Amino acid sequence: MHETDKEAGLLQALRGVTTASLTTVLLKKGLRTVWMRGASALSPGQPRVAGRAFTLRFVPAREDLANPAAWSSPTSTRAAIEAMPSGVIVVTDAMGITDAGILGDILCARMKQRGVTALITDGVVRDGAGVRETGLPVWCNGLAASPAVASLSFVGWQEPVGCGGVAVFPGDMIVADGDGAVVIPAALVDEVTAEAVELETFEAWVLAEVTRGVALPGLYPASAETLARYAAYRREQGL
Template sequence: MSFDERVTAAQVSDSLDESGLRHQVLDAGIRPLAQGMRAVGPARTVQFAPTIKAGPDPYDDMIEFIDSIRPGEVIVISSGDFGRSAYWGELFSAAAKGRGASGVVCDSFARDRAKVLDLDFPVFCRGTRPIDYRARMRVVATQTPVLCGGVVISPGDVVVAEDDGIVSVPADLREKVSALANARAAKENDVLTDLLAGASLREVWDRYGVL
């Protein structure tokens, strides 16, 4: 089962709470470059670490990583809390969009904001800086568990990123959590209809058990 298009990050978070996982929401400092961005899909992870020099081919590892993206994936970038440089920009966005990626979540900075927005590619990050990671950071691992925004995300975990924030669902709980979230979304739609028709909060809570 997959998440219904109407399912929100809040509904996924509530469903994770119901499943006993209460720490799956990433740091609130990681935000979309523009309001209304949304990315949902299995995580494809990359880990960076500091370096003091640039080799003859400083982008080889990211080229290989991006060229291996599969349609629907959400790229998850972990900087190891090294927020000096940007890790994502216009050309990486164009390549990822061309590969069918759903979006990118980065626990540090991006750049080329205006150009990325023109591409209509969802990017979630802590903000923008013009500094390239070349000769500052290097890829040390791909497709391994990473710590991003305070949450450990493994390849294949389902990432739901939108205006409210970013939630990660462990792959082995995808079926359970998506079923709960889809059901919650349907209930909340009924709750909204009843409230707008004049029902009291007590009435809808007793009827649906959802608020």
């Protein structure tokens, strides 16, 4: 329960910081490869999401495997969906293939029913209109009409995957917003979240300074004088 509360606190904090802030914090720790190429918000204005990664993995289609019979296989996307716990973010390795939709409206509707927070892929989805109607937030590389088996074979879930050039392990933290989707390695979630919250506050103050006409030198990066002014501001605001 204590753990659950802590996780809920982390998720709430992460929904309040931009992916841009998170990548800055991760870069300062030496992690440059955390933003997933090709995963854009399907619907404009999707709110920011945060959750633990539940991974799906595809390999290329081979005609003896990737056909309608695959839909009944014990290693199907259907089986994977029924294994998804509530609150996860599903990260799908489609190897960047964009001419076959990994999932369509029916499977997205079921994921929404199961409490999945969001779907993220370096591939595409199909039934775009229907998917949007399910209300499941999706980050993907566009739409395609063709079913997954036209180009992809599903091979498993909860394995390490690559998504958009980034390694994602089951249980890593995922945050996605208008700038795309970012992974925070599980071991670093606490410290990254704390530092990102700090950074977010600081940069909001810097932006306000710029907006009132302050020049960049000495402000950003901050000189000692600027840091002092910021410290004063924080005290005033009771932060």
